Amino acid sequence: MNEEAARAELARLKVKRREIKDADIRAALDVRIKALEEQVVAIPEKVEESVEEVPLREPTPREKEEADRLIAMARLERNRGNKAKATELMKQAADLAPGSSTVIEALGDDLAERKQWKAAKETYAKAHKIDPKNVGLERKLATAALRVVGIGSIEDQLRAGTSDSLFLNESDAVAGRTAAVVMSVFLPGLGHIVLGRTATGGAILATWIVLSVWAAAMWKDVAGLVAMAMGTRAGTPSLLVLAPLLLMIIVWIGTVNSLTDKRKAARKKIDHPLPPADLPFE
Incomplete structure (x- = not known):
């Protein structure tokens, strides 16, 4: 894990720890956080030209x-939908109060909405220096940092069902959902x-292997069933062979359907209430 990814993961875990109330999970997160902090400290800082930063x-x-x-x-x-006017008003606010954490955070929100995650991360970092106790701002900074290294937000991963692991990182998802369906x-x-859904995938795979071994052990009955279906029956197969075959069909359909349904759910549009248009601003 490179420096940027380590810092992003560290920020994400700190936010997650504050939300978790279970003592065992918090203890596990503490271990992971400590390991990441040691890793980040061990990474040599980049040598940069000393430029005196002008305080806002x-x-x-x-x-x-x-x-x-x-x-x-x-x-x-x-x-x-008037993005040009919105950008103009945002710039006016930045010119008027460049040292306000609220203004800087709003600029970060604007960049994040346009998917400019690197710039959004830097902007959120500036706002966080001014207001370090703002939990919501820290969450936005962590999300932007995760986006920069190519990982979705925690909520996106859980909502899309891309992971069931305790610790999420870039190694969890190594393929797209379409490729996963094909597999x-x-x-x-x-x-x-x-x-990255290792627990679910492992359980399904283990079940499939057990059913396959069960069906293979009754190979003669399987062959007899096929011969009966083709009208060339040589004998009467045991109907017990239907059990593993039917279960394999159910597991196969359920597995593929779970992945395709998740993809449809991720694309489902959420209707949001219209904002009030008659608020007095003057």
Whole structure:
């Protein structure tokens, strides 16, 4: 794991730890966090030219109030679909109160909405320096950092069902969902494993192997059943052979269907209520 990925994972786990109440899970997270902190400290810092950073001026209460008003107007314009006007209002707020964490956070939100995750991460980091106790801002920073290294947010991964592991990282999902469906067609459970759902995939794969061994042990009955279906019956097969065959069909259909249903659910559009359009801004 490179430095950026390690820092992103560390930030994500710290946010997750605050939300978990189970003592055992928190203890496991503490171990993982400590290991990552040691790893990050061990990574040598990049040598950069010393550039004196100009501290941002703290906005006055009046400037902050005006900047908040401009941000609210910008968000309303964006919800209406007027992105050009929203960007203009956002710039006005940034020029008016460049040292406000709320303004900087809003700029980060704008960049994140346009999928410019690297710039969004840097912007959230600036806001976090000003307001380090803002938990919501820390979550946004962690999400942007994960996006930069090519990982979706925690909620995206859980909502899409791409992982059932305790610790999520970039090694969990090594294939796309379409490829996983194809793999599951030939070997049920393998598709879940390559998507990071190792527990589910392992259980399905183990069940499939057991049923395959069961059917193989009754090979003569399987051959007799096929011969009966083709009208060339040479004998009467044991009907017990239907049990593993039917179970294999059920497992196969259920496995493939679970993956295709997850894909459809991930693309399902969520209707959001329309924003109020008559709020007084003056």
